[in-house]
Amino acid sequence: MPRPALRLLPLLLATPALACGACGCTLNSDWSAQGYASGAGLRLDLRYDYLDQDQLRRGLDRVAFSSFSFPAAEEVQRRTLSRNTTLTLDWSPNAVWGLTVQLPATVRSHETLAEGDLEASTSRSSGLGDVRILGRYQGFTEDHSFGLQVGLKLPTGRTTDTFTGGPQAGGPVDRGLQPGTGSTDLLLGVYKYGEWSMAWGWFAQGTFQAALAHDAGFRPGNGVNVNAGIRYTGWRALTPALQVNVRAEKPETGAESDPANSGATLAYLSPGLTAQISNQFQVYAFVQVPVYQHVTGLQLEPRFLASVGVHYNF
Numbered sequence: 001m002p003r004p005a006l007r008l009l010p011l012l013l014a015t016p017a018l019a020c021g022a023c024g025c026t027l028n029s030d031w032s033a034q035g036y037a038s039g040a041g042l043r044l045d046l047r048y049d050y051l052d053q054d055q056l057r058r059g060l061d062r063v064a065f066s067s068f069s070f071p072a073a074e075e076v077q078r079r080t081l082s083r084n085t086t087l088t089l090d091w092s093p094n095a096v097w098g099l100t101v102q103l104p105a106t107v108r109s110h111e112t113l114a115e116g117d118l119e120a121s122t123s124r125s126s127g128l129g130d131v132r133i134l135g136r137y138q139g140f141t142e143d144h145s146f147g148l149q150v151g152l153k154l155p156t157g158r159t160t161d162t163f164t165g166g167p168q169a170g171g172p173v174d175r176g177l178q179p180g181t182g183s184t185d186l187l188l189g190v191y192k193y194g195e196w197s198m199a200w201g202w203f204a205q206g207t208f209q210a211a212l213a214h215d216a217g218f219r220p221g222n223g224v225n226v227n228a229g230i231r232y233t234g235w236r237a238l239t240p241a242l243q244v245n246v247r248a249e250k251p252e253t254g255a256e257s258d259p260a261n262s263g264a265t266l267a268y269l270s271p272g273l274t275a276q277i278s279n280q281f282q283v284y285a286f287v288q289v290p291v292y293q294h295v296t297g298l299q300l301e302p303r304f305l306a307s308v309g310v311h312y313n314f
Contacts, residue, residue, distance in 0.1 A: 075113065125177065148189065183211040185209050188208045229243035269291050280313045280314070
């Protein structure tokens with residue numbers, strides 16, 4: 001692996017898991033591609049995440065859809081399929097300061113049986129999600145291996161999508177399944193990375209997210225992401241990596257919220273591989289496998305998550 005690539009670690013704040021079975025990928029992909037820059041320059045990352053939530057869970061347990069009789073006394077979701085694309089632009093004027101802008105877009109289909117319904121209602125959402133702007137400072141140590149992040153998530157995503165089919169057609173889709181949350185959120189992060197040897201590197205990262213302002217009384221729950229990983233850089237062209245990703249989120253509150261069926265603590269084991277195409281260009285792929293899933297109420301969760309992406313240093 002070229003030495004310049006060893007000076008870099010994660011740029012991305014992991015995307016939070018949302019309530020009501022919405023997509024949430026906690027992977028920190030950019031550490032394996034290039035990551036936090038210790039030098040000046042412009043970097044671009046384009047990532048695609050695939051998330052098929054088709055397993056009903058209550059608390060720690062899986063629940064069979066066939067165990068319900070309809071009409072039911074509660075909403076029973078059948079499936080949520082999310083395909084998300086995130087463009088990340090990162091600029092560092094020097095080795096100490098940096099600015100990251102994330103532009104997410106989503107395509108999401110959803111199927112559910114509302115309380116009292118005999119037939120499923122369906123929806124399809126697509127469009128821009130909530131933009132994130134993050135500044136970072138990493139001037140605490142001589143090697144810039146420790147840093148802080150401060151930023152905002154902006155309410156750029158739409159929150160007005162409705163069901164397109166079934167008994168609930170024309171009615172609003174759950175706020176946790178909209179392209180955006182309608183809230184302006186504070187983002188705080190801290191990270192540290194290092195090298196055990198010339199061939200092994202590691203990182204640890206924690207981020208906190210909380211709504212500062214919200215729309216129509218709906219407030220997403222505060223959340224914490226904790227990511228840690230190792231990678232092997234002894235091969236020139238390929239870099240295998242392994243991460244542990246943990247997300248804990250409080251239930252949503254306010255108008256249009258579903259506090260009884262939102263909020264979760266989720267943990268994933270995430271192996272992946274980065275291919276060095278040139279000194280400037282990398283491609284990567286990861287799979288996230290759930291190892292712990294504790295949800296509030298009845299929610300959908302995935303069997304796995306898949307992510308692929310490209311990273312370019314200008």
